[in-house]
Amino acid sequence: MDExxxxxxxxxxxxxxxxxxxxxxxxxxxxxxxxxxxxxERGFSRTTVSLVxxxxxxxxxxxxxxxxxxRVAAGAVPDARTDRDAQISAEDGGAHRHxxxxxxxxxxxxxxALHEPVPxxxxxxxxxxxxxxxxxxxxxxxxxxxxxxxRQRSARLAYEDPRGNLDLRKALQTHLSQSRGLSCSVDxxxxxxxxxxxxxxxxxxxxxPGDPVVAxxxxxxxxxxxxxxxxxxxxPIDVDSHGLRTDLLAQVxxxxxxxxxxxxxxxxxxxxxxxxxxxxxxxxAERDAWIIEDDYDSEYRYSVRPEPTLRSLDSSxxxxxxxxxxxxxxPQLRLGYMVLPPRLVDVFSAAKRLTDRHVTTGSQRALAVxxxxxxxxxxxxxxxxxxxxxxAALVQAITSHLGERVEIQGAASGLHLVVWFREFxxxxxxxxxxxxxxKGVRLYPVSQFFHPAGRAxxxxxxxxxxxxxxxxxxDQIEEGVRxxxxxxxxxxSDRF
Amino acid sequence: MDExxxxxxxxxxxxxxxxxxxxxxxxxxxxxxxxxxxxxERGFSRTTVSLVxxxxxxxxxxxxxxxxxxRVAAGAVPDARTDRDAQISAEDGGAHRHxxxxxxxxxxxxxxALHEPVPxxxxxxxxxxxxxxxxxxxxxxxxxxxxxxxRQRSARLAYEDPRGNLDLRKALQTHLSQSRGLSCSVDxxxxxxxxxxxxxxxxxxxxxPGDPVVAxxxxxxxxxxxxxxxxxxxxPIDVDSHGLRTDLLAQVxxxxxxxxxxxxxxxxxxxxxxxxxxxxxxxxAERDAWIIEDDYDSEYRYSVRPEPTLRSLDSSxxxxxxxxxxxxxxPQLRLGYMVLPPRLVDVFSAAKRLTDRHVTTGSQRALAVxxxxxxxxxxxxxxxxxxxxxxAALVQAITSHLGERVEIQGAASGLHLVVWFREFxxxxxxxxxxxxxxKGVRLYPVSQFFHPAGRAxxxxxxxxxxxxxxxxxxDQIEEGVRxxxxxxxxxxSDRF
Numbered sequence: 005m006d007e008x009x010x011x012x013x014x015x016x017x018x019x020x021x022x023x024x025x026x027x028x029x030x031x032x033x034x035x036x037x038x039x040x041x042x043x044x045e046r047g048f049s050r051t052t053v054s055l056v057x058x059x060x061x062x063x064x065x066x067x068x069x070x071x072x073x074x075r076v077a078a079g080a081v082p083d084a085r086t087d088r089d090a091q092i093s094a095e096d097g098g099a100h101r102h103x104x105x106x107x108x109x110x111x112x113x114x115x116x117a118l119h120e121p122v123p124x125x126x127x128x129x130x131x132x133x134x135x136x137x138x139x140x141x142x143x144x145x146x147x148x149x150x151x152x153x154x155r156q157r158s159a160r161l162a163y164e165d166p167r168g169n170l171d172l173r174k175a176l177q178t179h180l181s182q183s184r185g186l187s188c189s190v191d192x193x194x195x196x197x198x199x200x201x202x203x204x205x206x207x208x209x210x211x212x213p214g215d216p217v218v219a220x221x222x223x224x225x226x227x228x229x230x231x232x233x234x235x236x237x238x239x240p241i242d243v244d245s246h247g248l249r250t251d252l253l254a255q256v257x258x259x260x261x262x263x264x265x266x267x268x269x270x271x272x273x274x275x276x277x278x279x280x281x282x283x284x285x286x287x288x289a290e291r292d293a294w295i296i297e298d299d300y301d302s303e304y305r306y307s308v309r310p311e312p313t314l315r316s317l318d319s320s321x322x323x324x325x326x327x328x329x330x331x332x333x334x335p336q337l338r339l340g341y342m343v344l345p346p347r348l349v350d351v352f353s354a355a356k357r358l359t360d361r362h363v364t365t366g367s368q369r370a371l372a373v374x375x376x377x378x379x380x381x382x383x384x385x386x387x388x389x390x391x392x393x394x395x396a397a398l399v400q401a402i403t404s405h406l407g408e409r410v411e412i413q414g415a416a417s418g419l420h421l422v423v424w425f426r427e428f429x430x431x432x433x434x435x436x437x438x439x440x441x442x443k444g445v446r447l448y449p450v451s452q453f454f455h456p457a458g459r460a461x462x463x464x465x466x467x468x469x470x471x472x473x474x475x476x477x478x479d480q481i482e483e484g485v486r487x488x489x490x491x492x493x494x495x496x497s498d499r500f
Numbered sequence: 501m502d503e504x505x506x507x508x509x510x511x512x513x514x515x516x517x518x519x520x521x522x523x524x525x526x527x528x529x530x531x532x533x534x535x536x537x538x539x540x541e542r543g544f545s546r547t548t549v550s551l552v553x554x555x556x557x558x559x560x561x562x563x564x565x566x567x568x569x570x571r572v573a574a575g576a577v578p579d580a581r582t583d584r585d586a587q588i589s590a591e592d593g594g595a596h597r598h599x600x601x602x603x604x605x606x607x608x609x610x611x612x613a614l615h616e617p618v619p620x621x622x623x624x625x626x627x628x629x630x631x632x633x634x635x636x637x638x639x640x641x642x643x644x645x646x647x648x649x650x651r652q653r654s655a656r657l658a659y660e661d662p663r664g665n666l667d668l669r670k671a672l673q674t675h676l677s678q679s680r681g682l683s684c685s686v687d688x689x690x691x692x693x694x695x696x697x698x699x700x701x702x703x704x705x706x707x708x709p710g711d712p713v714v715a716x717x718x719x720x721x722x723x724x725x726x727x728x729x730x731x732x733x734x735x736p737i738d739v740d741s742h743g744l745r746t747d748l749l750a751q752v753x754x755x756x757x758x759x760x761x762x763x764x765x766x767x768x769x770x771x772x773x774x775x776x777x778x779x780x781x782x783x784x785a786e787r788d789a790w791i792i793e794d795d796y797d798s799e800y801r802y803s804v805r806p807e808p809t810l811r812s813l814d815s816s817x818x819x820x821x822x823x824x825x826x827x828x829x830x831p832q833l834r835l836g837y838m839v840l841p842p843r844l845v846d847v848f849s850a851a852k853r854l855t856d857r858h859v860t861t862g863s864q865r866a867l868a869v870x871x872x873x874x875x876x877x878x879x880x881x882x883x884x885x886x887x888x889x890x891x892a893a894l895v896q897a898i899t900s901h902l903g904e905r906v907e908i909q910g911a912a913s914g915l916h917l918v919v920w921f922r923e924f925x926x927x928x929x930x931x932x933x934x935x936x937x938x939k940g941v942r943l944y945p946v947s948q949f950f951h952p953a954g955r956a957x958x959x960x961x962x963x964x965x966x967x968x969x970x971x972x973x974x975d976q977i978e979e980g981v982r983x984x985x986x987x988x989x990x991x992x993s994d995r996f
Contacts, residue, residue, distance in 0.1 A: 105706070105756075105790070107706050107707050107711070108709075109730075110704065110847055113705060113847055113854065114846070116850060118850050118853060121658065134658065134659070135657055135658035135659075136656075136657045137655065137656070137657070138653045141653060141657065143650060146650065147647065147650050147651075150643075150650070151643065151647075154639060154643050155643075157639060158634050159633065159634045159635070160631045160634060161631055161637065161830040161831060161832050162617065162628075162631035162831065162832075163617065163630065164832060196856070197693065197856035197857075197859075197860070198856055198857055200854070200855065200857050201856040204855045204856065208603065209602060209605065209609060210602060210606060211603050212605075213604075226854070230854050233851075233854060234603070294601070334657040335658065335659050336657050336659070336660060336858075336862070337860055337862070338857065338861075339860075351602065351606055351609055354612060358609065358612075358722070358725060358726050360692070360693035360694055360697040360700065361693075361694055361831070361834065362832075363834070364693070364835075364860055364863055365830075365833075365834075366832070366863070367863075
């Protein structure tokens with residue numbers, strides 16, 4: 005990371021902690037996270053965090069003692085205004101506002117501590133999950149499609165159907181039928197700004213404050229956060245190597261919704277078998293609950309066959325199927341879709357219109373061209389081979405360098421693996437990550453995907469890493485795992 | 501309209517009325533709107549509506565009597581399932597769900613009767629407001645910018661800053677300063693999917709159920725609807741030829757928010773003078789209320805000079821400034837922006853991320869290029885001249901063909917006029933519109949912009965039309981007004 009980036013980050017961290025003290029998140033006397041834990045969690049070097057803590061201590065906001073956690077200083081609160089606050093007050097003409105100026109939802113959103121993505125240095129080997137490599141994007145077909153649709157600009161530039169461009173919905177209908185065995189009418193398709201918007205619309209239209217919502221634990225936090233901002237009461241249900249433990253659903257007498265990733269459980273990578281699928285559907289039908297089926301990366305099945313979606317098995321019209329082009333084309337395109345039960349079409353269509361009218365027309369029409377002329381299918385076949393080769397390289401490297409020390413989970417599909425470390429407990433994830441980082445390898449802990457209520461046993465469950473490979477070439481993957489193994493050797497399991 | 505279009509529309513109308521009967525909106529014995537009123541409101545021919553009513557009557561859902569309003573039949577409800585419902589039940593396997601399956605917000609969205617835009621025949625002269633002409637779009641600069649940014653695709657396709665692409669925010673910061681005299685930091689700018697998303701985010705983050713929100717009456721219904729879906733209690737305040745009547749604000753002891761269009765009041769076109777601006781700001785500061793300043797078409801000022809925005813006058817940090825590229829480039833691009841008070845930046849940024857991560861990167865970067873290389877400014881100067889010429893042609897045609905029978909309002913700026921008809925009361929708008937329609941002219945009533953609570957005096961206030969001209973060439977404008985004048989002559993004021 006360059007000098008400026010690191011300085012900017014430490015400044016942001018300093019401001020953030022002062023803000024958390026000011027708003028009462030960290031109360032006087034409360035222990036702050038250890039520098040090691042915070043460094044690993046946020047992707048800073050431990051030195052950076054230590055420097056930030058020293059600065060906070062010398063400014064009187066926290067108290068540090070060797071061998072004990074740093075704590076918020078007793079007198080920190082009255083003067084605990086960050087520079088940001090000071091700037092805000094100045095621009096506001098000094099008017100101080102009570103928090104009640106935000107809505108109930110706004111207050112919940114403000115209370116969320118969303119993790120900012122951390123910039124990576126050019127020479128770092130980054131096993132991040134989520135981003136795709138720019139060189140894998142089908143630039144020529146995309147540009148050709150953009151040019152074609154922009155030149156066919158219509159005489160009247162008016163708001164479009166909120167459900168999306170009809171050409172795209174027709175092409176998608178065919179695509180879903182052929183690639184996913186999922187049949188639906190074009191009326192049931194709603195084009196959205198990526199699957200995140202699908203989750204937001206579901207939360208808004210289906211969850212009232214206090215409604216119980218079944219969530220996978222471990223699970224996709226950006227979904228859980230959205231549900232919680234609308235007031236959902238999350239009910240975390242454990243997942244195992246076959247996905248959601250539907251046997252535990254009997255404990256849930258009432259739920260408004262269940263959010264699941266049955267094709268490739270996030271992050272563990274398991275596939276929900278047909279028996280559990282039927283059990284989940286039966287439970288939902290009986291409880292009158294909606295199911296959101298997040299099919300976020302079903303294109304990447306390497307050793308499992310396509311299986312029927314929950315939506316295809318659904319006979320009671322309770323499944324909302326959500327898909328995205330963020331994993332095959334680019335997360336920056338913001339293109340996703342929903343397959344809605346017919347009775348939800350009107351209300352989702354109205355909500356999409358009130359929210360932002362419709363997805364930008366040019367991208368929709370360009371995607372329709374890619375789907376229609378076969379270049380999307382060609383691209384998916386190509387990128388699937390590429391990602392499979394990367395994954396095989398990762399499995400190979402882990403097996404040869406880490407061997408019996410680890411267990412690999414989720415290698416049948418997707419763009420990431422989970423690697424469990426037999427010798428370390430989960431509470432040791434931060435030090436493991438920091439050690440690798442000092443060797444120029446960026447890794448991500450599995451613990452971030454636990455629901456807060458399900459994290460208590462970090463001293464007994466094993467440490468785990470979520471390792472994405474979509475950004476890396478095979479030689480980088482091999483080198484990254486080699487460095488991780490070296491870091492582990494230096495640590496030695498006896499240190500724990 | 502072609503045969504299919506008309507048939508499709510009448511089918512949709514039939515289904516809709518049956519659905520409204522089924523869900524209790526139209527209760528047994530209740531009077532339906534007159535065929536004339538419904539035809540004008542929804543843009544159907546009166547014949548179409550009459551046929552739909554006849555079909556509903558012969559199917560037993562309504563009762564028609566000559567000279568009296570049609571009413572919902574007494575026995576209509578138990579069997580009042582639309583074909584849509586039947587289809588839904590079939591696909592749902594017959595499971596019937598209670599409305600409680602929607603959230604509180606979802607139920608409000610479902611209850612809204614949003615007007616669907618009505619297709620226009622090719623030979624119709626359409627004075628619609630909103631759409632822009634495809635031929636006015638700067639296609640070559642846009643394509644060039646798209647090509648340039650797509651070729652500079654970055655190595656890592658990751659989610660971007662939810663506030664928007666930094667290049668675009670920098671370019672926009674300069675643009676707003678130069679064109680609008682509005683100064684802000686790039687941190688305060690949030691790029692959104694058109695101004696509709698800005699309104700949605702404001703509603704979600706700032707309005708809790710029951711919160712009073714000041715709204716202009718007449719005003720922009722798509723904003724009011726959004727606020728109401730989040731539970732706002734709308735307080736309609738009258739507007740006059742100088743915009744919002746700030747003298748009436750003293751009656752509002754408490755409000756969470758005021759939504760205003762001070763630069764070009766929608767739809768009346770007035771400009772809020774500096775005295776009222778200051779009164780509004782003082783009221784908001786005292787009440788601790790947010791102000792949304794919707795600056796939707798400030799680029800089109802023909803005979804008024806740029807004036808300071810509310811945001812520029814705001815010393816208490818309560819103004820949220822909202823702008824859009826839908827009126828200068830295309831509503832299909834879905835590009836708008838917000839200038840936020842500093843203390844709202846973090847919560848809006850988090851909410852944008854939870855909602856849909858960020859606006860699609862390609863469009864943002866292409867727009868940045870247009871702003872930076874001067875082609876956007878050139879385009880705005882060109883389109884402003886074009887629209888001014890169209891507006892002058894409309895004023896000229898109205899003056900020469902309708903003369904003293906009408907009064908023109910809002911000709912100083914914008915993309916539409918309001919025309920008041922001295923001889924007709926507002927309740928006659930539908931017949932006026934239908935008469936013009938029979939001569940191939942599509943017109944839109946001003947009454948749709950009244951808050952429901954403020955519509956009672958339709959028998960005493962004059963009829964009015966909102967006439968947009970952005971789609972029309974000068975000869976079409978002249979011809980359209982000539983036909984309107986002919987329709988008026990045939991009607992004669994004595995018929996009323």
